Amino acid sequence: MAPLRWGIVGTGKISQDFANAVETLPPADHELYAVAASDAKKAAEFAKTYTIPKSYGSYAELAKDPEVGVAYIGTINTNHFELCKLFLENGKHVLCEKPLTLLLEHTQELVKLAREKKLFFQEAVWSRFFPAYIKLREEVKAGTLGDLKLITVNFGVKIAEVERIFKKELGGGSLMDIGIYVLQFTVAVFGSEMPQTIKAVGVLNEEGCDLATGITLQYKDGRIAQLTTNTFTETTCDANVFGTKGSIKVPKPFWAPEEIILNGESLKFPLPGKAKRPFVYGNSEGLAYEAAEVKRCIDNGLLESPLMTQEETITLARLEDEVKKQIGVSYDELYKKK
Amino acid sequence: MAPLRWGIVGTGKISQDFANAVETLPPADHELYAVAASDAKKAAEFAKTYTIPKSYGSYAELAKDPEVGVAYIGTINTNHFELCKLFLENGKHVLCEKPLTLLLEHTQELVKLAREKKLFFQEAVWSRFFPAYIKLREEVKAGTLGDLKLITVNFGVKIAEVERIFKKELGGGSLMDIGIYVLQFTVAVFGSEMPQTIKAVGVLNEEGCDLATGITLQYKDGRIAQLTTNTFTETTCDANVFGTKGSIKVPKPFWAPEEIILNGESLKFPLPGKAKRPFVYGNSEGLAYEAAEVKRCIDNGLLESPLMTQEETITLARLEDEVKKQIGVSYDELYKKK
Incomplete structure (x- = not known):
C-alpha cells in the first residue's frame, strides 16, 4: 500500500503533537504531506519544522490539493463543523479532533454527508485506539x-x-x-x-x-x-x-x-516509540495509535473505525x-x- | 463523674458490636446496665454474654427503669421512630442508630420532642467520632x-x-x-x-x-x-x-x-484497644469513640454532639x-x- 498522505489543518498545539506522533510511524506508511493555516507564515513555519513538502495559507487550498489522502483537523472547536464540511465536500477523508462539533445537528449533518460521499470520517477520540x-x-x-x-x-x-x-x-x-x-x-x-x-x-x-x-x-x-x-x-x-x-x-x-x-x-501497555521532539500534552505519543488506525481503515475501505x-x-x-x-x-x- | 449507665435496646448484630465496644472503655466511665428485646430469652442471653445486670423482655420496661442513663437503640430501622419516642417520653437520653427514622417528618418530630424534653438525643452516625x-x-x-x-x-x-x-x-x-x-x-x-x-x-x-x-x-x-x-x-x-x-x-x-x-x-489514626470478643462489622472497635462522646456530652449538659x-x-x-x-x-x- 502507498503511504497515507496527511494534510494537517491548523498549526496549534494538538496539530504539533499529531505531526510529531505521525513522524514516529514508518515513512512507508505515513507521509506528512501538507499543512494549512489561516496564516500562511504559520503554515510555512510548521511545514519547515516537520519537513512537510506543502504549506497553504488557507484551508480551501489544502482541500483542493488532489494529493492529500486524509485531512487531520486540529483547529479550535468552533470551526470544526465548517472545516469538516469543506473537506468532505472536496472529497477528502477526514479525521477531526473531538468534540466533532459543538451542536448535535452539526454532527448529525456531517455524518450524513460523509456517508453520502462514502468518505472515511472519524472523530479523533484518540483514547479508543490505545x-x-x-x-x-x-x-x-x-x-x-x-x-x-x-x-x-x-x-x-x-x-x-x-x-x-x-x-x-x-x-x-x-x-x-x-x-x-x-x-x-x-x-x-x-x-x-x-x-x-x-x-x-x-x-x-x-x-x-x-x-x-x-x-x-x-x-x-x-x-x-x-x-x-x-x-x-x-x-x-x-x-x-x-x-x-x-x-x-x-x-x-x-x-x-x-x-x-x-x-x-x-x-x-507502554507507549509507542519516542518522537524527535517533546510533546505538548501528556502521552501524545499515543496519537500514533490513532493515525495507524486511520490508515488501516482507509486501506481496507472502512469509512469509520470499529473502535469509535x-x-x-x-x-x-x-x-x-x-x-x-x-x-x-x-x-x-x-x-x-x- | 458517675459511670454512664447504658440501656441497650435490641440484641442484634449492631447492639452486640456496640456492647463489645463499650466494654473496652473504662468501667469507671461506662456501665452496661440493662438490655431489652421483644424476646425476654434473647435479652437474658445477651445480658449473660455481656455481664449486664438487668434484662427486659419489653422495651417499655427498660424505658421505665429509673437507673438507665441513656438508651442505645440498635433495632431495625422500621421501629426507630416509635422507640425513640418511647424513650424520650420516659425522660431518657437517646443514642439511636442511623438512619434515625425512615421519614423526614418522623425525624423532625423526634428532634422537636427531644428539645422540648431537654434530653440528649443523637443519631448514631459513628463515622463522625473517629x-x-x-x-x-x-x-x-x-x-x-x-x-x-x-x-x-x-x-x-x-x-x-x-x-x-x-x-x-x-x-x-x-x-x-x-x-x-x-x-x-x-x-x-x-x-x-x-x-x-x-x-x-x-x-x-x-x-x-x-x-x-x-x-x-x-x-x-x-x-x-x-x-x-x-x-x-x-x-x-x-x-x-x-x-x-x-x-x-x-x-x-x-x-x-x-x-x-x-x-x-x-x-x-489506629483504632482503640481490642475488645474481648470479635466484632461482627469491620472496625466496630470505633463505636467506642461514639460511646465516649455521648458520655462527654451528657456530663457537660450538651443535648447533642457538636460532631453530629x-x-x-x-x-x-x-x-x-x-x-x-x-x-x-x-x-x-x-x-x-x-
Whole structure:
C-alpha cells in the first residue's frame, strides 16, 4: 500500500503533537504531506519544522490539493463543523479532533454527508485506539466483570483560567473540552445506546461556560454512570468500571492510559516509540495509535473505525446535547452570528 | 463523674458490636446496665454474654427503669421512630442508630420532642467520632484544601441478596442503609446547608427498594458532590474532597476509617484497644469513640454532639427525603398500616 498522505489543518498545539506522533510511524506508511493555516507564515513555519513538502495559507487550498489522502483537523472547536464540511465536500477523508462539533445537528449533518460521499470520517477520540482501551473492551465483552453495574469517572484539571475554557466565543466550558472524555469512556463500556435517564448539574460562569459539571446516567439493566468534570481542582482523573464479578480501574491519565488494573492486577501497555521532539500534552505519543488506525481503515475501505464508530459519535453528541440543555449551556449564538 | 449507665435496646448484630465496644472503655466511665428485646430469652442471653445486670423482655420496661442513663437503640430501622419516642417520653437520653427514622417528618418530630424534653438525643452516625473525621474537618476548616469544589463518594457492597436491603417491610434499599454514609460525609464537609440542586437516579426492585443510586448535589459557590450507592457490586468505597489547594482521600472503609490521605500524605489514626470478643462489622472497635462522646456530652449538659448536630441530622433526613421522592421510593405505607 502507498503511504497515507496527511494534510494537517491548523498549526496549534494538538496539530504539533499529531505531526510529531505521525513522524514516529514508518515513512512507508505515513507521509506528512501538507499543512494549512489561516496564516500562511504559520503554515510555512510548521511545514519547515516537520519537513512537510506543502504549506497553504488557507484551508480551501489544502482541500483542493488532489494529493492529500486524509485531512487531520486540529483547529479550535468552533470551526470544526465548517472545516469538516469543506473537506468532505472536496472529497477528502477526514479525521477531526473531538468534540466533532459543538451542536448535535452539526454532527448529525456531517455524518450524513460523509456517508453520502462514502468518505472515511472519524472523530479523533484518540483514547479508543490505545491498547489499554482495546484490552478493557475485550475484557468487558468477554464477561470478565460479570454484569456491568457502575462506571465512575472524574476529570479535574486546573484550567478554569485558560481562555478556551472560560470564553464562550471559543466554545468554552469543561463539558466540551474534558467532558468528552468522561462521556466517551461511558459509551466505550456501556455501548452506544442512550441512557434511560440523564441528570446533570453545571457550574457556569457569567458568559455561560460550564466550569464544572456533575452527570449521572442511568442505563437499562440497572447500570449507572457517575461522571464529573472540574476546571477548578485537580482530581484523581481515573475511570472505574464495576461489575458483579470484578472491576477495572483505568488510572490517570484515563484518557491516554498506559495501564489498566483488572481485579487489582496491573496490566501495562507502554507507549509507542519516542518522537524527535517533546510533546505538548501528556502521552501524545499515543496519537500514533490513532493515525495507524486511520490508515488501516482507509486501506481496507472502512469509512469509520470499529473502535469509535459514527454511531458512537452521534451518541456522544446526543449526550452532550442533553447535558448542555439541562445545565443551561448553548453554543447556538456562535453560529447564528455567522 | 458517675459511670454512664447504658440501656441497650435490641440484641442484634449492631447492639452486640456496640456492647463489645463499650466494654473496652473504662468501667469507671461506662456501665452496661440493662438490655431489652421483644424476646425476654434473647435479652437474658445477651445480658449473660455481656455481664449486664438487668434484662427486659419489653422495651417499655427498660424505658421505665429509673437507673438507665441513656438508651442505645440498635433495632431495625422500621421501629426507630416509635422507640425513640418511647424513650424520650420516659425522660431518657437517646443514642439511636442511623438512619434515625425512615421519614423526614418522623425525624423532625423526634428532634422537636427531644428539645422540648431537654434530653440528649443523637443519631448514631459513628463515622463522625473517629479521629480521622475530626482531623479531616479540622483541615477543611483551616483552609488547607483552599476553596472546596468537589466531593466524590462511592459505597458499593454486595448486599442485594440481604433481606434488610431487598424487603420493603424491613425498610429496605441502599439509600437508607449505606446511602446514609455517603450523604453524611457530604454534610460533614460541605455543612448542613441544603444544596441548591439535588438530582438522583435509583435502580429499584419490584417492591420499590432502591438497590443502587446515583446522587449529584450542587451547593452554592460551585461545589458539587457526586455520590453513589450500589448493592450489586463491590466498589472502591472511598471518599474524596477536592479543593483549589489540595485534596483529602478517605480510603476504604471511609465510614469507619483509620487513615486519611492529605495531599498524598497518609495520616494514620489506629483504632482503640481490642475488645474481648470479635466484632461482627469491620472496625466496630470505633463505636467506642461514639460511646465516649455521648458520655462527654451528657456530663457537660450538651443535648447533642457538636460532631453530629441535630441540625445535620435534619439536613440528612431532608436529603434522604428528596432523593427518595426523585427515585420513587416511599416508606409511608409501613406507617399507615400501623
